[in-house]
Amino acid sequence: MNEERVSQMALGTLVEPGSRELGVLVRSVGAQEALARVIGGFGISAQLAGAVQARLRSAGVLDAADPGAQVAEQMAEQAERSGARIVTAADTEWPQALDELVRASREGNVLRRDTDPPMCVWLRGPLRLDEALERSVSVVGARAITGYGGYVASEFAFGLAERGWTVVSGGALGVDVTAHRGALVAGGPTVAVLPCGIERAYPAANAAVLEQIGADGLLLTEWAPGTMPHKTRFLTRNRVIAAATRGTVVIEAGSRSGARNTLGYARLLQRAAMVVPGPINSAMSVGCHLELRQPGTVLVTRVEEIIEEVGAVGELADPIQGAGRPEDVLDPLQARILDAVRPRRAMAAEQIAATAGVSGRDARRALPLLEELGFVVSGVDGYRLRREPRGPVDEEDR
Template sequence: MSPDEERAARMALGMLVEPGSRELGILVRSVGAQEALVRVIGGFGISTGLAGAVQARMRKAGVDGDADVAATLAGRMGEFAERLGARIVTAADEEWPPALDDLVRASRPGNILRRDTDPPMCLWLRGPLRLGETLERSVAVVGARAVTGYGAFVASEFGYGLAECGWTVVSGGALGVDVTAHRGALAGGGATVAVLACGIDKAYPAANAAALEQIGVEGLLLTEWPPGTQPHKTRFLTRNRVIAGATRGTVMVEAGSRSGARSTLGYARLLQRSAMVVPGPINSPMSVGCHIELRQPGTVLVTRVEEIVEEVGSVGELATPIQGAGRPEDTLDPLQARILDAVRPRRATTAEQIAATAGVSGRDARRNLPLLEELGFVVSAPDGYRLSNVPRAAIGEEGER
């Protein structure tokens, strides 16, 4: 079978069978796309459910009984794509992202929600970026639609920061966390990919139409469904496997207990991608899902872009540890700090008394107290030493000078 025939067969299968079909995926891997198309059209060697679904799609498309269904559907899809300013990519094309092939490992036959998780037959794209290259360094940022101010701030900061670091931000184009992360990436001058659960010609949700149009001009819009397809609830869950599979890791910013974002994180775990979660207030309903996921083994807590990059990046891309503000006494060695702790604030005491309180020798106290005085930590008096009245912050500034 030539690459063109393989491509046409995959395009036709993408129109005739709902994305993710495990049965179709197994068939294509065993006999090839062209033979699989012959079998699903003829209804032999496949389940009655798949055969019936294909026949219904063929009748709707008006190709029932067509002598060459693949050529007819592929030609029609090409015309759709040209009219919409889109293009179609299959596994037979160089632009195909190899990471999506890992979806064969995500299926869980006993779980109805995780049974049909196979790689897409074809993808509809709109935007100037090359898909495979764009997804090589990519992170999914997902979360609640009913985002709080806290979640919106985090999603925007993460989107912007990841873009600045040269990472592609992938999300679902939905309200809330998704679109906020997309906008953050665009504002940061980076790449972003919106994975849709409807046709490439549908701006869903309508409230995000302007943002989706901007992504289609500067980034990439991506979907498995042909033009005209409406978004359904189950299609969002199917779409989530692509978001997780296409990226190196998934960050969940905010999520309720039943949030669809949790399914994306679940796919990330199944595919051995990094599963990252942002903690939130323990009394916030929009962080309940996050805290449930944080209790799962292997989940990584992240609060900064640097921590995300450390998790999904190359060896050596480490986040700088968070440290508290420096204090003047941090420059002291352990012995000096111990002696300083024994000096009283208002009443002067002798070096020997300070040594006894600190549990050090009189010799160590007598040697270090003049140095502590020179640094401004203590002042001397006729009857010993007491703490300086100068504020510690000011002491630090004087010590540096």
């Protein structure tokens, strides 16, 4: 086995993912030398050394001749048992987008300290990871969604999958599972990034969907089989969701939602940070609106608007337009004259001119044209509107 790859695998299990200290070390001396140092406990902090010792002891390899190789061997066995494969930066399948997490660490402590790229990931599913993530969007949000949030998550995921985009989410209740399901229904690829061991059907209620994702899409995690989901692991996992995709869409989110954390990473990594608004009296949209009040966040209401943010140049959403109206063909002066014509009472051109605030000459010139266009009819008493208008007082018209 490739030594670099083995070292990356072992480091992925011996050190809790995201460690900046480890990331800096690996980038400076390589994974093999880094592994030797963290096992030997030299040139690293006492905190990291102690943590690695605890893991080595727990794995029962503390006194082995080559503890790193043994850990990697255990991992390979675990992978085989759980129908998974392990991918590291040494593999061609590794998505370079994940390495951009170095940037999240480097740009100050605005989110968390330990945001380094994963050392390795565990995968289950038929897709190649780099290909699955090539055109991908994360769709995330609250677990306790409303009917509205469920509707939007389902519509967006279906629409994205239908247009060839991979839907990435966290496999959780609420927005996550609804998005995964929407993509599966459209027959599109979907990736669930888990906060725990790949063999865990977590949460249990989503077991069937997770099973299907493992069969048709990809299950992905940084943690070895047996690892429990913990609060801090959710936050660590979120950085992968943001980094792996071209943009993150938050559907519904309470004020303390973890989805806001994912969006923060997206913004930090210069991915598109997109948010769906909702009613201001819905607790499940409070977090969305807080994010939309931040600079750099884009409000999205349609799949086309999402693709406009994450797609190639020129993948622009069609503008929303009202139906065209006959009046749209008139110039401002003609429109003003038409405005002054009454539906029932016929008026002379002079009267219409005075009402509209235009000259008699302009009115006498415009009215025959308006008649020709079918807007007005003339009689002995003057002009009146041809049809009952939608209302001369329709303020909705622009």
